[in-house]
Amino acid sequence: MAELIPELTPMFPGASPFLARFLPHSPPTYAGLNESFCDLHAFLKYLHEHSWYGYLYAVLGDQTAYVLLFEGRTVTAAAASATGEQALGELLNLYEQGASLSAHPLSPAYAHVLSGIGSRAWKFNLTEDFTGLHARPTGAIFYVRGEIVATLPATLPYEGAFPAPLRPQTLILPRSLAGWAHHHYNLTLRGRDGMNAITDVYQVFRSEYGAPGIAFLRALGEKLTPAEYAMRSDAALHDLEPMVHSFLKTGYIREV
Template identity: 85%
Template structure:
């Protein structure tokens, strides 16, 4: 261990991270730090991506996914197991998440790289543009400069990274990163409205036998979701408001339709 003889240099104590994708174009990819993958070489022939995302969600996993096929690539950051920001060559956010899924379905190899929770939080604010940097005592996010990047958590420097922007800017992290929802083109069911049938209404009425049967099968969470559909929320809107993973709702919607509790449209 290095002996500072009482003259601790804080700059020397701050970890300098190594870029995972040096020279990458998308902002998110440019500032992702090196991390050995916990999973590498995944492909659709032996790994269902939605099942893998569900596994990461249940593990409250922090890190990023990288999918590449030829000269195409997509990057998705996970926070608490939730997809919170994404980037591809010409897209960010939900469209870039859709691009990762498209690449995977076309045969792309996927890898998963873990990160400490604090770094995942800092990176969660990276989108398609940088903002004016204003260091406040509680600033959490990335400060990008022509000379390198600084990771801040609650106003404190937690790491640096030799990746740059041609100008100075900031990517503030949200207090609680929101979950990305798949675009309509890939998850049309999630953006539809559903109408409760008489059976669905009985399933929410505590004095009916149908209610007890429904609650035993789906629990209070299922009742809350069914009620939200009855209030004309789409599954995507409910997932955003309730911080529920969208892939957990798809089998419920299918079950509700199959058992005659809801029908599409209305």
């Protein structure tokens, strides 16, 4: 029944980035976070470990950036003139420059609906399993598997849809901010021994890094970059970075 469908309130009415425009009002769980006392990478790791759903909002003067999290993973982002990975990088840059950051929780369903919002809207085609946002000049509708779950009085000047992916992909930091993640690495002789179960090196490697380390080392040996491996395995870059540094330091890999 229509009266049971909640009408949400926009958090940022009139915002120009599409993602910001359709974010519903949500009191922050965390507010006033700042580089001077909160390491953002540690905070993102904390949200990832707790499978947090919601959005981050960074503001510095008249500059803003917005990042949506699903299962604790950054899945879409927007800033004044960027979306996706570049906008995620923009939020990190603003934070480093002294921006104030807040974190606003959402239900898993709403976070999923919003996860498909990028730089363009698509032709709307309501199917029985459509999950995503339908934007119209009269307002927006949140759909989950073909059912209306909420409305929001925020608009586009034309009709369009933002279909949500079945399982939202994790955003990977751009090369300018995480160059190490986009490099290729060769296994050294020691690294190859680290994957060979009959060697002593393997026993040492396994005791230190476990099965996740072996899987990651094998992927590097198969010429995947850490960023590509993170996308395929759903691993978090902040978990892979210390392993890459450790592998380099202990002589298992070298940069190509």
